[in-house]
Amino acid sequence: MLSQTAEYALRAMACLAYRPDELTTTPVLAKQTQVPSNYLAKVLQVLAGAELIVGRRGVGGGYRLARPATEIRLLDVINAVDPVERISTCPLGLANHGTNLCALHRRLDEAARRVIETFGGSTLHDVIAEAAPSLPLCDQEMTAKLRINIEGSPNAPAYPGPSGHG
Amino acid sequence: MLSQTAEYALRAMACLAYRPDELTTTPVLAKQTQVPSNYLAKVLQVLAGAELIVGRRGVGGGYRLARPATEIRLLDVINAVDPVERISTCPLGLANHGTNLCALHRRLDEAARRVIETFGGSTLHDVIAEAAPSLPLCDQEMTAKLRINIEGSPNAPAYPGPSGHG
Numbered sequence: 001m002l003s004q005t006a007e008y009a010l011r012a013m014a015c016l017a018y019r020p021d022e023l024t025t026t027p028v029l030a031k032q033t034q035v036p037s038n039y040l041a042k043v044l045q046v047l048a049g050a051e052l053i054v055g056r057r058g059v060g061g062g063y064r065l066a067r068p069a070t071e072i073r074l075l076d077v078i079n080a081v082d083p084v085e086r087i088s089t090c091p092l093g094l095a096n097h098g099t100n101l102c103a104l105h106r107r108l109d110e111a112a113r114r115v116i117e118t119f120g121g122s123t124l125h126d127v128i129a130e131a132a133p134s135l136p137l138c139d140q141e142m143t144a145k146l147r148i149n150i151e152g153s154p155n156a157p158a159y160p161g162p163s164g165h166g
Numbered sequence: 167m168l169s170q171t172a173e174y175a176l177r178a179m180a181c182l183a184y185r186p187d188e189l190t191t192t193p194v195l196a197k198q199t200q201v202p203s204n205y206l207a208k209v210l211q212v213l214a215g216a217e218l219i220v221g222r223r224g225v226g227g228g229y230r231l232a233r234p235a236t237e238i239r240l241l242d243v244i245n246a247v248d249p250v251e252r253i254s255t256c257p258l259g260l261a262n263h264g265t266n267l268c269a270l271h272r273r274l275d276e277a278a279r280r281v282i283e284t285f286g287g288s289t290l291h292d293v294i295a296e297a298a299p300s301l302p303l304c305d306q307e308m309t310a311k312l313r314i315n316i317e318g319s320p321n322a323p324a325y326p327g328p329s330g331h332g
Contacts, residue, residue: 001250001251002274011258074273092199094300096309100300101300102293102298102303103301104302105302107240108168108176111281111284114281114284115280118276119273134262134263134267135268135269136268136271
């Protein structure tokens, strides 16, 4: 239901949330998110344009979150790439409708309201810190490493990427 | 949030719901739904393929609903063109996740569940028959005509199209 771009953006942001203090390269993110590298590069540019992440070019460059994961809602990520919009006036521009939405567009608006409520109520931190059998984007090996890291430093889990960092 | 195609399909189906016993041409539907004719023609083909509408070619041809508007949910229309899908297993195929969705994909699934609930709970009949200041797809003139028709025949409102039929 969400666009593929929105899903990919959420994956990338979750990856970055695990390692807030490091710069992560696009190839590393592409591998972890299972998103084609070229596609992901464009998504990351949009996220940077929305000031959700900051990037540094060149050797040792990469991306990191622009602010703490506790301050980035899933909705912020989605809205950066594929905004969920409420309907306030008739999309057909019918003068006799105006802000009195018909029953059809009230349903469409209600669906948007519910989606906004769902994604507006969770931050990136919520989804990576929630106690669950599976952690976002983490296979078995990464989960095991992360559990060790979380035990050692619960407030700043370092994401064990394929490069061996963290 | 819904795709443009899904919104257009809903508009076309609402139009057809007003005149269940007539064949309505694509140009008439295109005008009433404010959808480009070529685009709408493709949407109608998909809806016909999903057996939500039936068409007849040639002079006097057009489309009508395949079954009563009371038996077509908004969700059926959306699913015909742009399915809303629950997430039951990890979209990344992570073996350690499987059906134990992570917190991120549980949110995505929850949003899908809510959208399905919203559109699964209303039929085309619900949206055209609901007492409201504005009727789906109807400008002031059409609304006035329709009110007269509804008063005369509450169970089979005839949609007053620009051709003057109904």
